[in-house]
Amino acid sequence: MSSLSYQIHGSDLQYVEVSLPPTAVVIGEQGSMMYMDNHLEVDTVLGDGTSSQFGLLGRWFKALKRAYTGESLFSSRYTNNSANTQRVAFAAPTLGKIVAVNLTEIGGELICQRGAFLAGEAGTEVQLAWQKRIRVGLMGGEGFIMQRIVGKGWVFINATGSLTQMNLTPAQVLQVDSGCLVALTSGVTYDIKYAGKLKTAIFGGEGLFYASLTGPGTVWLQSLPMRRLSAELMSSALTGRNRGGVWGKVYLGFIIVVIILSLFAEGR
Amino acid sequence: MTQKIHALLYGFNLPPVGVKVLVYFVGQRLFIDNMPIELHSSQLTVSVGGFEHNELFLNWHDSESGQWALKVLSTQDIQLLVHTAPSHLQPQLAQWHQRDKHIKTMWGVVGALVVTVVLTIGLFVWKYDNVVSWVAEQIPVSTEQKLGEAALAQIKADGTLIESSLAVEQIQAIGTRLTQGSRYQYQWFIKQDNTVNAFALPSGIVVVHSALLEKAESADELAAVLAHEVQHIEQRHSLKHMINSVGWAAMLTVVFGDVSAITAVLAHQVGTSYFSRDLESEADKLGYVTLVKAKIKPDGMASFLQKLADLSGDSKEGLAWISSHPETQARVDAIKQLLKDQPCNTCQSLAIDWQVVQNALPKVEKAK
Numbered sequence: 001m002s003s004l005s006y007q008i009h010g011s012d013l014q015y016v017e018v019s020l021p022p023t024a025v026v027i028g029e030q031g032s033m034m035y036m037d038n039h040l041e042v043d044t045v046l047g048d049g050t051s052s053q054f055g056l057l058g059r060w061f062k063a064l065k066r067a068y069t070g071e072s073l074f075s076s077r078y079t080n081n082s083a084n085t086q087r088v089a090f091a092a093p094t095l096g097k098i099v100a101v102n103l104t105e106i107g108g109e110l111i112c113q114r115g116a117f118l119a120g121e122a123g124t125e126v127q128l129a130w131q132k133r134i135r136v137g138l139m140g141g142e143g144f145i146m147q148r149i150v151g152k153g154w155v156f157i158n159a160t161g162s163l164t165q166m167n168l169t170p171a172q173v174l175q176v177d178s179g180c181l182v183a184l185t186s187g188v189t190y191d192i193k194y195a196g197k198l199k200t201a202i203f204g205g206e207g208l209f210y211a212s213l214t215g216p217g218t219v220w221l222q223s224l225p226m227r228r229l230s231a232e233l234m235s236s237a238l239t240g241r242n243r244g245g246v247w248g249k250v251y252l253g254f255i256i257v258v259i260i261l262s263l264f265a266e267g268r
Numbered sequence: 269m270t271q272k273i274h275a276l277l278y279g280f281n282l283p284p285v286g287v288k289v290l291v292y293f294v295g296q297r298l299f300i301d302n303m304p305i306e307l308h309s310s311q312l313t314v315s316v317g318g319f320e321h322n323e324l325f326l327n328w329h330d331s332e333s334g335q336w337a338l339k340v341l342s343t344q345d346i347q348l349l350v351h352t353a354p355s356h357l358q359p360q361l362a363q364w365h366q367r368d369k370h371i372k373t374m375w376g377v378v379g380a381l382v383v384t385v386v387l388t389i390g391l392f393v394w395k396y397d398n399v400v401s402w403v404a405e406q407i408p409v410s411t412e413q414k415l416g417e418a419a420l421a422q423i424k425a426d427g428t429l430i431e432s433s434l435a436v437e438q439i440q441a442i443g444t445r446l447t448q449g450s451r452y453q454y455q456w457f458i459k460q461d462n463t464v465n466a467f468a469l470p471s472g473i474v475v476v477h478s479a480l481l482e483k484a485e486s487a488d489e490l491a492a493v494l495a496h497e498v499q500h501i502e503q504r505h506s507l508k509h510m511i512n513s514v515g516w517a518a519m520l521t522v523v524f525g526d527v528s529a530i531t532a533v534l535a536h537q538v539g540t541s542y543f544s545r546d547l548e549s550e551a552d553k554l555g556y557v558t559l560v561k562a563k564i565k566p567d568g569m570a571s572f573l574q575k576l577a578d579l580s581g582d583s584k585e586g587l588a589w590i591s592s593h594p595e596t597q598a599r600v601d602a603i604k605q606l607l608k609d610q611p612c613n614t615c616q617s618l619a620i621d622w623q624v625v626q627n628a629l630p631k632v633e634k635a636k
Contacts, residue, residue: 105285106285107276107285107286111319129319132320132321132371132375133321133371133374134374134375134378167284168284169278169279169280169284169334169335170278170279170325170327170335170336170337171327171335171337172335184319185284185285186318186319186320186323187276187278187286187317187318187319187323187339188317188318188319189317189318189319189321190319214317215278215337216278216284216286216337216339217278217284217285218284218285256517259517260510260514260517
């Protein structure tokens with residue numbers, strides 16, 4: 001049934017080349033297209049192009065919800081109207097790997113971190129998955145909003161760093177640093193676990209909580225969360241030195257005190 | 269007869285996505301269609317999990333093949349399971365409802381908290397002036413004195429402050445009439461300065477620039493300026509202004525969280541290094557009342573302000589007072605309205621020979 005084929009190119013900065021047989025359709029995230037063959041028809045559609053029982057208004061609402069999950073309001077639809085196989089390639093927008101997931105094989109539903117969706121077969125829908133448990137939403141590292149990708153066939157998700165897939169047997173628990181979780185199947189229980197010792201929490205550099213993932217199911221993990229990468233780049237790029245430590249705060253406090261004192265020195 | 273429950277089976281040698289199966293209870297035993305598995309209900313434990321925390325799992329352990337799990341597919345299947353499961357599994361199955369209720373309660377609490385915080389902030393913003401005034405009133409006079417003395421010491425260091433002169437004595441005499449019954453111990457000074465200005469420091473320190481005395485045409489006009497400055501002190505405008513600035517600084521620091529906030533605060537501070545228009549008109553209005561109470565003819569307030577408003581057009585000397593007192597013409601009009609609405613018929617001009625006071629000023633700085 002799933003008729004298209006794909007090949008992932010590149011080692012660390014990847015792109016995926018999808019081969020579309022005649023009449024096949026693929027949906028790509030806006031701006032991710034890298035190259036394509038001549039006879040593909042490109043169309044821009046609202047949301048993921050799927051219909052809604054509430055008409056145009058419903059489609060707008062769906063597209064807005066989709067936009068909240070880190071995707072764009074519109075996406076591009078590539079249709080092969082020719083008699084030959086046509087290729088289209090999508091590049092990951094960040095430093096990282098692309099993973100192909102066959103939704104049919106994993107039960108038609110995949111939950112991903114925001115912005116993970118890159119491209120997918122026609123009919124795959126990106127919905128909003130709301131984290132119902134407050135402490136997980138606050139401390140789990142993924143926030144309250146994730147993506148729920150539903151449908152059939154192949155989807156391509158991307159994340160920063162290396163991506164790895166892990167199968168969890170029933171009741172198997174994996175502890176993950178918050179932010180490293182990319183995707184999970186809906187049967188996996190996603191909870192948080194206190195790091196255990198205050199010492200670990202403060203000096204371990206891992207935060208107060210781990211994400212704990214309980215099987216059965218499959219999870220995908222990334223080695224370099226975007227937040228870690230951007231924090232690292234930011235601290236060295238902005239000032240050339242890191243002012244985030246204790247002395248930075250003392251310096252900040254000093255400036256505030258000077259400003260407060262200067263208020264008195266003014267005349268009227 | 270037996271209704272079958274749709275479920276996914278996970279376990280040894282099965283794909284990680286599970287296998288669709290049909291399960292059913294016969295008495296205490298659980299059977300799985302097409303699987304050589306038969307379990308007694310005492311082997312089973314119930315758990316709730318999944319991303320949505322609404323999936324029901326039946327778990328068991330096999331000494332050879334490890335941990336197994338059954339995920340019940342839909343809500344209907346869960347209800348069917350609850351109906352057909354043996355009675356001693358029922359307390360465990362109740363978890364499913366409790367979890368749901370727990371999540372709903374938590375969101376209810378969060379919703380209530382958010383509403384409370386929003387209402388509190390709304391109330392705070394709405395009654396902002398009252399809040400600032402209340403905070404300012406909590407600061408003891410002794411603290412204010414320290415602030416004032418520190419600022420005064422800096423001005424004294426310039427060496428341009430005149431502490432004893434006939435002019436200072438006259439200012440003191442007028443000032444004392446204006447500050448009857450005040451909680452502050454007032455001190456009055458003249459500063460040798462070519463800008464037409466006067467300012468008040470916390471705890472009752474009033475400094476009048478010598479140029480202002482030269483510009484003023486009568487003692488009444490000086491009294492009007494003093495009454496205005498006295499009200500800045502009485503209403504603790506410096507403190508309110510400070511609380512305002514510090515509040516902004518704290519808020520910006522929280523919002524931006526780094527040094528860039530400080531830059532923003534500095535910019536803000538420069539922008540508001542003078543009292544706001546509201547505080548100025550408050551000082552005008554209450555200053556007027558003070559003049560009337562002291563039986564000093566209040567017309568000087570309007571005439572002096574008018575002079576400054578006119579001055580700002582052609583001379584740069586008036587600028588200091590103008591820039592610190594924005595919308596001068598509007599203030600003149602407001603005071604004229606006050607003169608019309610609350611005239612003081614018993615008030616009298618001050619019996620001070622103004623020429624003598626002006627002559628008492630040292631004239632050395634003119635060349636500057």
